[in-house]
Amino acid sequence: MVVIAIISILALMAIPSLQQKFVRDQIAEASAWAAVAKTPVAAYWTANHALAPDNASVGLPLADKVVSNLVASLQVEGGAIHMRFGNLANGALRGKTLSFGPAVVDDAPVVPLAWVCGYAAAPANMTLHGSNRTDIARELLPQSCR
Incomplete structure (x- = not known):
């Protein structure tokens, strides 16, 4: 009985971290879809x-x-x-938005833009443009978007 109780407790502790990993995996998969817009915007x-x-x-x-x-x-x-999540997205993501902002060197338009995901900061010497509508909890986002 004690063994079953210990296994149950360990399983309950692992579920939230597995849930976060699953959500992050879906964010990463959907982020690749943003290339549909990134390429023409660039x-x-x-x-x-x-x-x-x-x-x-x-x-x-x-x-x-x-x-x-x-x-x-x-x-x-x-x-x-x-990018607004929906359709088959996890319930923690459905209806939520992840933004990708263009970062540019304002006085050197020949420099290609860089994409900034979610709450991340713009690269040094670049200015981030556009609004950030990201409303996904930071802990659910991949490190590059926090």
Whole structure:
């Protein structure tokens, strides 16, 4: 009986960490989907030395038409990309948003933009543009987005 109780306690302690790992894995998988917008937004920056105002400006359909198994919408706004989770995403993510902000060297538009995920800071000597709508708890995000 004691052995069963100990095993049960250990299992209960492991469940939250497994849940967080599962959520992080889904965030990583969905983040790859953001490349659908990252590539044309970066091309817009290179061609226009300005940040893309919306989906249409980079040839993407309306936000709710850019979907996958985990992503319910993908919106470009002021250069930033806002990815809302839904569909088959874990309950901790469903309805939540992860933003990817463009970081640029303002006085050197020839320098390619860098992408900043979630709550992360912009690289040194770069300015982060666009709004950050990330509303996922920091502990659930991959280290690169915290």
